Amino acid sequence: MTEKPLILVTNDDGITAPGIRNLIEVMKELGEVVVVAPDSPQSGMGHAVTLNKPLRLDEVDMYPGIKAYQCSGTPVDCVKLAVDVVLDRKPDLLVSGINHGSNSSINVIYSGTMSAAVEGAIEGISSIGFSLLDYSYKANFKPLLPYVRQIAKEVLEKQMPAGTLLNVNFPKVESSQDIQGVKVCRQALAKWQENFVARTDPNGRQYYWMTGNFVNDDQGEDTDEWALKHNYVSVVPVQFDLTDHHQISFLNRWNFHVQ
């Protein structure tokens, strides 16, 4: 008898979000699912970990037949707690999402969804982050699910190379037929141009809301932004070794010497 693959599911929108509910439904077909997800929304938490506060981790019975835990920490905390406290063996797959909102391009670095998947890869687990280019709570996940299933199935079978995980983004579509296919891409070199909105509180003190515009000057047709714009699913291989290896020999010519 072959053991069913063990699949860890997490996200950053919180354990009750429709995105994770859809992801759990698909993963149930592929293996034994364990959910460890934040008890509240954790968007934009990046790779934050909770060092100076204790963490709560409570089993919940909101998904019939599935072991599920809500955690008071960040998405990365969830993965660390899952691996160290909840699971008795390393999962065969970690999936994070499906995020309400895209995590293409530079957003990978701010995203709690993607940071959970990055943490999975650091722990040596084949990991995928899934995101949909629709921030709405009522986003339509249904057209994506055959793709979520196929990509997860392929990763389960092949297993990711060490040091690499997948960042999968979906265009917002009405039906599966609107999706043009899947493209393996690079992350577009785009960024956010911040525009803080200043307000004054009832005590006369100023405060600021972060807003911004996404600026993409990268015209490459091999980018995730291009793929999404043309209704393709974008799949970007992501690494967590942040060394800019090409610059090492260049920097060796600089003068960092102290007399």
Next chain:
Amino acid sequence: MTEKPLILVTNDDGITAPGIRNLIEVMKELGEVVVVAPDSPQSGMGHAVTLNKPLRLDEVDMYPGIKAYQCSGTPVDCVKLAVDVVLDRKPDLLVSGINHGSNSSINVIYSGTMSAAVEGAIEGISSIGFSLLDYSYKANFKPLLPYVRQIAKEVLEKQMPAGTLLNVNFPKVESSQDIQGVKVCRQALAKWQENFVARTDPNGRQYYWMTGNFVNDDQGEDTDEWALKHNYVSVVPVQFDLTDHHQISFLNRWNFHVQ
């Protein structure tokens, strides 16, 4: 008359930490300094941004002759607010730290100090994160300061190539003479092995503290861990394009196709 270089200083240990005070002292010699730093410790915040709460940003007069602001947000929030709200031109240099504790190897991804520097690079600013392998509030920063000055001076003069910033880590030493020199390194492929400590609160509910052991199986002599262990200053070029470019052609052979 040449304008003095504009230098933005931030950190993650908070605006009152000895590490940032030492950094400000050195930067004053190199240019016009503006400080925008967290009003409280923000270690381990990674690349988190504050999306669902407003931010406070208040000018403080704790550094005579220097414009300084404390911010209620994360280190990355500080950089974004500095660029959009505080400064009227792009700084010539961003320095973050000096962190109480090393940010070598995989720690770059969890570190608020380094994420502030990464954010600077995303904004197109030459950026450096400085960290000392000593977590103590009373850490001895003095022996490092000639190196901080020289590295910052060189980066100001040469300016970082687009897409790259520096992660500078210092060994813990008694005097400058103990430092063997500066090595341009790659990030060691090491990780944290978590070990959560469970406690029970007075109401009988369990909670967890994150602890862990740093596991480095990377024996390379070109790593930051090797350099620090042998009393060298490590300088790692860091990138924020997380695409694992080498894997793109490999993944193009996988089957992500949906019938």
